[in-house]
Amino acid sequence: GAVVSQHPSWVICKSGTSVKIECRSLDFQATTMFWYRQFPKQSLMLMATSNEGSKATYEQGVEKDKFLINHASLTLSTLTVTSAHPEDSSFYICSASQRTSGMVPHHEQFFGPGTRLTVL
Amino acid sequence: AQTVTQSQPEMSVQEAETVTLSCTYDTSESDYYLFWYKQPPSRQMILVIRQEAYKQQNATENRFSVNFQKAAKSFSLKISDSQLGDAAMYFCAYPMNRDDKIIFGKGTRLHILP
Numbered sequence: 001g002a003v004v005s006q007h008p009s010w011v012i013c014k015s016g017t018s019v020k021i022e023c024r025s026l027d028f029q030a031t032t033m034f035w036y037r038q039f040p041k042q043s044l045m046l047m048a049t050s051n052e053g054s055k056a057t058y059e060q061g062v063e064k065d066k067f068l069i070n071h072a073s074l075t076l077s078t079l080t081v082t083s084a085h086p087e088d089s090s091f092y093i094c095s096a097s098q099r100t101s102g103m104v105p106h107h108e109q110f111f112g113p114g115t116r117l118t119v120l
Numbered sequence: 121a122q123t124v125t126q127s128q129p130e131m132s133v134q135e136a137e138t139v140t141l142s143c144t145y146d147t148s149e150s151d152y153y154l155f156w157y158k159q160p161p162s163r164q165m166i167l168v169i170r171q172e173a174y175k176q177q178n179a180t181e182n183r184f185s186v187n188f189q190k191a192a193k194s195f196s197l198k199i200s201d202s203q204l205g206d207a208a209m210y211f212c213a214y215p216m217n218r219d220d221k222i223i224f225g226k227g228t229r230l231h232i233l234p
Contacts, residue, residue, distance in 0.1 A: 019212055038163075043211060043224045067185035091163060097220055109215070109222055 002028045004096045006112035013084055017103055021079045021115045023094030026030050029074035029088075034109065038091045056089030084119040091116050122147045124214050126225035132207075133202045134233050140187075141197045141228045142178065143212030150174075153215055156186070156197045160208040169208070201231075207232045 003026040005041040013019050023033055030049050036044040048069050050056040056069035067087075077096075081088050095109040123146045133139035144155065156168040171179045172186050178186050183203075187196045199206055212225040 034221070041229070043226045044165075046221060049221065050221070092166065093163075093221075095165075109220075111166045113162070 002026075002098060002110040003098070004030075004094065004110045006070075006094055006115050008115060009113060010116040010118075012118045012120065014068045015085055016083055017083055018082045019081055019117060021081075021092055021094075021117075023079070023096065023112050025075045025096040025098075025110070027097075028098050030077075031057040031074070032096060033071060033077040034095045034097070035069060035077075035079050036093040036095070036116070038093060040091075044093060057058045070114075081117065086119045089117055089119045122214055122216060122223050123222050124212050124225040126212050126228050128176075129226070130229045130231065132231040132233055133199075134137065135202055135204060137202055138198060138200045139230065141199075141210050141212075141230070143195045143197070143225055144192050145195060145212070145214050146216065147193070154186075154188070154195045154231040155215065156184070156195075157211045157213055157224075158208045159211065160205075161191055162177050165211075169174045169197065185219075204232050206230060 007022045007026045011019055034049050035047045037047050038044050046059050047062045048056045048058045050069045050071035052071050052074050061116050071077040090116050094112045097109045098119045129175045152173045154171045158166045160169045169179050169181045169184050177233050178188050184201045185198045209227045209229050211227045215225045
C-alpha cells in the first residue's frame, strides 16, 4: 500500500514557540491531505483538509491562525502550530488520499505514523 | 447527516477465541464503502478490512470478517482465533463520497487475555 511519513515523530517545545510538522506521501501523489488531532483514548478529530495549491478547509472550532496548513506540492503538507501552549499538546496524525477506481470511486486515505507534541 | 456509532468502549477476549465488535452507521447514500481501522499501541492507523455496500457478500481478510447488514445499517467486525497482537483500538469508519472525509466511530478498545 501507499506510504505516508510524518516528521518529527515526537517534539517537545516551550510555550510560545511554533512547531512545524511535515507529512509526505512517499510513493504516490496525494490530491488531498487531512490533518487530525487525537486526544488520549479518543477517536481521531479532523482538523482540516488541504488540497495542493489551495487554502486549507478547517473544521468548525479549529483556529486557522493557530494551526497553519500549507500544501505546497502533491507530496508534502505541513502543519504549523503557532505560539504553542500546553493545551496544544496532543497526537497529530496526517493522512493522504488517492482517488481509487471502481464501482464507487472514492479517496482512500493512507495514514502517517503520527507526531506527539508536548508543549511545556 | 452521516454518523458512525460504536457502542462498546472496551471489550476483552481470551486468546484464540472469537470476538465481535459492533458498529452502526447512518447515511442516505446508496453506494458507499465502510472500513474498520486498527490502531495498536504504536498509534499507526492500519486498515483492517473494507466493505463495498453494493456487494452483498461479506468481506473477509484472513481472521477478520464483517457482518454487513445494509438495511439495518450495521457493520460488525469478527475476529477469529484472537491473538495477542490483535490488542488495539478498533475504529469503524465511513468515507463520505461527497468530500472525501472519513467519519470515525469513537472506537472500541480490545484487550486480549492470555
